[in-house]
Amino acid sequence: MSSVAIVRCEQYEQALVDQAVAVACKIGEMPDVRDKRILLKPNILSDAKEERGITTHSAVLRAMIRHLKSQGAKEVLVGDSPGLQKPNFQPKASGIYQVCEEEGVQWIDFTKQPKTYTIPYTRGKKLPLAAVLSQVDMVFSLPKFKTHQLMYATGAVKNLFGLVPNLYKSPCHVQFPSREQFAALMVGIASIVKPAFSLMDGIIAMEGPGPANGISRHLGLLIASRDPVALDYAQAQIMGYDPLLVPIVAEGIRRGLGDKPTSYPALSAEKLVQSDYIRIEMQKRTSFIHSLIVPFVFSHYIRWKVKKERKAPVFLVDSCIGCRKCIDICPAGALTMVDKRIIIDPKACIRCYCCHEVCPASAILVDEVIPS
Ligand code: SF4
Ligand code: SF4
Structure with missing residues (x-):
C-alpha cells in the first residue's frame, strides 16, 4: 500500500515545522526507528542560502533529526555530495552543517572511500556510492519540491543520486543521454539504497528552470511516505503534470520500486493541483523499444x-x-x-x-x- 501523507506547514518557524514533521511522519507511517542508525540525505545541490529554495530547508532537517531522536533512533547521520564538492565540504551557506553541529549529529563526507556497486537496469553500469550506505540501518530521503530542467521534477528518488560522490555524477549523462535511460539509472540507484522513508520540503518550492535557477514559490506543504515513487507521483500531480509521463515515476512503477499512491490520509494531491505552476515543457517520450534496445545497440542514434x-x-x-x-x-x-x-x-x-x-x-x- 502506497500511502502518502501531505500536511500543511505554512512557514519555516521551527516550532511549526517540528509539529508538522511529527504529524507527517505519523500519518506517513514512518517505520520503527528504535535502536537504528539512520542516514538523512537532504538535497543540497549547491549549498545556496536557503531563501533561494534550492536546498532542503535546515528547519526541516532539524525537525527530522529531533523527531528521530524522540522516537528512539540510536544515531542520526547527515550527508550529501554536490557535483562540484571540494575536499572537506561542509554545507554552511544553507545552514545544514550548523544544524548538524547544534543537534549533535555527524556530517558525513561521501567522497571518502566510496564502495562500487553494479547498478540494476543499466546493463552493468558500475558506480561508487557513499561508504556510509553499508554502515547504517536505514536511509531517509529528504528532497526539496523542485522542477528539474532535465527530468521535469526532482523528488525522493532523484535525491538519492547525491549518494554518488561529486564528479562521478555528471559523466553518467554521457552514457545515459535520454531521459528514459537516466530515469532507469536513478531507479537503479534507489533500488540499491532502498530508502525506508522520505519527507519532502514543499513549504517553499521551486518552479520554472529548476533545480537551481528556478523561482521560489510558497506551497506550504510537507509530503511524506515510505514509498519514494508514490511521493514523487504526488509531487508531479501537484505540479500539474501527468505523473505517468514523468520518466522517473514511470520507471519507478515499471521496475516495482514503488507504486501510484493508493491513499492520501491527510490532504489529497488531486485537490492540490497547481494549474499555474511553471513547469518544464514535456517532450515526446523515447519509445519503449528505443529506451530498451536502441541505447545499447545504436547509442549514436539516441x-x-x-x-x-x-x-x-x-x-x-x-x-x-x-x-x-x-x-x-x-x-x-x-x-x-x-x-x-x-x-x-x-x-x-x-x-x-x-x-x-x-x-x-x-x-x-x-x-x-x-x-x-
Ligand atoms: S554538455 Fe552541454 S548542457 Fe551538458 S554541461 Fe556541457 S554545455 Fe552544459
Ligand atoms: S555561465 Fe555561470 S557557471 Fe559558467 S562561468 Fe558564468 S557564472 Fe560561472
Missing part, C-alpha cells in the same frame, strides 16, 4: 535524437561572473572561456544541463519552461 529534440544552453554574457563552474562540471568538454566569455561547442554538447544546475548567477538559459 545521442543524435537527444540533440535534435533538446536545445543547447545559451550563456548570458552580462550575467556571467566568470566562476568557471560550468566548465568544470561539463561532462562533454563542450565549454571554454575566451575573453571572459563562455563559448559552447553545440556539436559536443549532449544537452545534460549540468552547467545550468551549477551556475550560481542564473547566466545560463535552457528554453523548456511553460510560462503560466
Whole structure:
C-alpha cells in the first residue's frame, strides 16, 4: 500500500515545522526507528542560502533529526555530495552543517572511500556510492519540491543520486543521454539504497528552470511516505503534470520500486493541483523499444535524437561572473572561456544541463519552461 501523507506547514518557524514533521511522519507511517542508525540525505545541490529554495530547508532537517531522536533512533547521520564538492565540504551557506553541529549529529563526507556497486537496469553500469550506505540501518530521503530542467521534477528518488560522490555524477549523462535511460539509472540507484522513508520540503518550492535557477514559490506543504515513487507521483500531480509521463515515476512503477499512491490520509494531491505552476515543457517520450534496445545497440542514434529534440544552453554574457563552474562540471568538454566569455561547442554538447544546475548567477538559459 502506497500511502502518502501531505500536511500543511505554512512557514519555516521551527516550532511549526517540528509539529508538522511529527504529524507527517505519523500519518506517513514512518517505520520503527528504535535502536537504528539512520542516514538523512537532504538535497543540497549547491549549498545556496536557503531563501533561494534550492536546498532542503535546515528547519526541516532539524525537525527530522529531533523527531528521530524522540522516537528512539540510536544515531542520526547527515550527508550529501554536490557535483562540484571540494575536499572537506561542509554545507554552511544553507545552514545544514550548523544544524548538524547544534543537534549533535555527524556530517558525513561521501567522497571518502566510496564502495562500487553494479547498478540494476543499466546493463552493468558500475558506480561508487557513499561508504556510509553499508554502515547504517536505514536511509531517509529528504528532497526539496523542485522542477528539474532535465527530468521535469526532482523528488525522493532523484535525491538519492547525491549518494554518488561529486564528479562521478555528471559523466553518467554521457552514457545515459535520454531521459528514459537516466530515469532507469536513478531507479537503479534507489533500488540499491532502498530508502525506508522520505519527507519532502514543499513549504517553499521551486518552479520554472529548476533545480537551481528556478523561482521560489510558497506551497506550504510537507509530503511524506515510505514509498519514494508514490511521493514523487504526488509531487508531479501537484505540479500539474501527468505523473505517468514523468520518466522517473514511470520507471519507478515499471521496475516495482514503488507504486501510484493508493491513499492520501491527510490532504489529497488531486485537490492540490497547481494549474499555474511553471513547469518544464514535456517532450515526446523515447519509445519503449528505443529506451530498451536502441541505447545499447545504436547509442549514436539516441545521442543524435537527444540533440535534435533538446536545445543547447545559451550563456548570458552580462550575467556571467566568470566562476568557471560550468566548465568544470561539463561532462562533454563542450565549454571554454575566451575573453571572459563562455563559448559552447553545440556539436559536443549532449544537452545534460549540468552547467545550468551549477551556475550560481542564473547566466545560463535552457528554453523548456511553460510560462503560466
Ligand atoms: S554545455 Fe552544459 S548542457 Fe552541454 S554538455 Fe556541457 S554541461 Fe551538458
Ligand atoms: S557557471 Fe555561470 S557564472 Fe560561472 S562561468 Fe559558467 S555561465 Fe558564468
